[in-house]
Amino acid sequence: MDRVEDLIQSLALQEHPEGGWYREVYRSDESIPLIGLPERFDGERAFCTSIYFLLSGEDFSAFHRIKQDELWHFHDGDRLTVHVIDRAGNxxxxxLGRNSEQGETFQQVVEAGxxxxxxxPSGGYALVGCTVAPGFDFADxxxxxxxxxxxxxxQHSNIIKRLTR
Structure with a gap:
């Protein structure tokens, strides 16, 4: 996968704890004070953050959640599927991808929580961007x-077994 190695090198990506590769490319200089944030936050947060995120081959991003909405943006490669279990258990x-006739879009959102x-897909890769507001913090x-x-x-045992570590 020469293209994947090229992207890792040219974008200076590093391994992400959930799987895949990433690099933060934007963190706003201004922050929202704790008093202005919902109670679920424990400190101030940047207005917004953004990363590059790369998945390839058999690697996956393991199930996780954050306290903010996260916008996913398709940039390059093959279809990327975001698997979501919402707060109601659905x-x-x-x-994400460029094939609208197959239900792919260039942008998706995962709601906070x-x-x-x-x-x-096996053997494929996808380069996406993820934008989080208020900005991402590993505390979230x-x-x-x-x-x-x-x-x-x-009820979701099969997908949980496949996408957890």
Missing amino acids: YCEKK DWFAASV FEMPSRDALQALYP
């Missing part, structure tokens, strides 16, 4: 164990 797939993971990131997520959503 599962859906959001497809929803569990989500991502995958690409939660990645559960497979057992913990299956206890919450046993």
